[in-house]
Amino acid sequence: MFDIEYKGANTVVIANKKATIVTNPKLSVVGLKDVVLKDAVELSTEARFTIDNQDARLEVEGPGEYGVGDFDIKGIAAQRHIDSEKTELLSTIYRIEIGDVRIGLLGNIDPNLSDSQLEELGVIDILILPVGGGGYTLDATSATGLVRKIDPKVVIPIHYADAALKYEVPQDTLDAFLGELSVPVEETGKYKVKQLLNLPETMTVIKLARS
Numbered sequence: 001m002f003d004i005e006y007k008g009a010n011t012v013v014i015a016n017k018k019a020t021i022v023t024n025p026k027l028s029v030v031g032l033k034d035v036v037l038k039d040a041v042e043l044s045t046e047a048r049f050t051i052d053n054q055d056a057r058l059e060v061e062g063p064g065e066y067g068v069g070d071f072d073i074k075g076i077a078a079q080r081h082i083d084s085e086k087t088e089l090l091s092t093i094y095r096i097e098i099g100d101v102r103i104g105l106l107g108n109i110d111p112n113l114s115d116s117q118l119e120e121l122g123v124i125d126i127l128i129l130p131v132g133g134g135g136y137t138l139d140a141t142s143a144t145g146l147v148r149k150i151d152p153k154v155v156i157p158i159h160y161a162d163a164a165l166k167y168e169v170p171q172d173t174l175d176a177f178l179g180e181l182s183v184p185v186e187e188t189g190k191y192k193v194k195q196l197l198n199l200p201e202t203m204t205v206i207k208l209a210r211s
Helices: 115-122 140-150 174-181
Strands: 002-008 011-016 018-021 042-045 058-060 064-068 072-080 091-098 103-105 127-129 154-158 185-188 189-191 203-207
Touching: 002 154, 011 091, 011 154, 058 064, 064 127, 064 154, 072 115, 091 115, 103 115, 115 140, 127 140, 140 174
Parallel strands: 018 042, 042 058, 103 127, 127 154, 154 203, 185 203
Antiparallel strands: 002 011, 002 189, 011 018, 064 072, 072 091, 091 103
């Protein structure tokens, strides 16, 4: 069993009794406090979203395979949406396995993932991805295209318009993505997952309130 919380922008916390993962903990880039947790595993989709946390259990900002507690983590190199094909791959997408549940985490990437990248990502049950667009990250159309390719049971959208956040560029509202994807939506403050069998039978968006 584990929980998923949304902290704003590209930051989520995934936790169970044995370990905690914080993704992109540097929330100061949008005007909020950085998420600094003791003994947490910090996963950053880009180096600029890391923080200097001396109490972190592990800091990951690139490709590789890692095991912490009940979490098996795989980082896969990806192209940022603002870079050309000739540029070094500076973003990382992650596959996180917790028991029989597989989570995919995407950052500000080019939506044209290769067949090999999709193969490395593999079967994904819960997909967490930015949807706000504005030339900064995936927009509603490109995010929807990736969701359809990956075909998860649960979609958790992040990085969309929020009056409390100071984004570098304006972000689209979540409604733009929801209208594009057009699947059932459930709203909650914290998403609790017991096991794979508890996930929806048909693709569902889980809209998490920012905590």
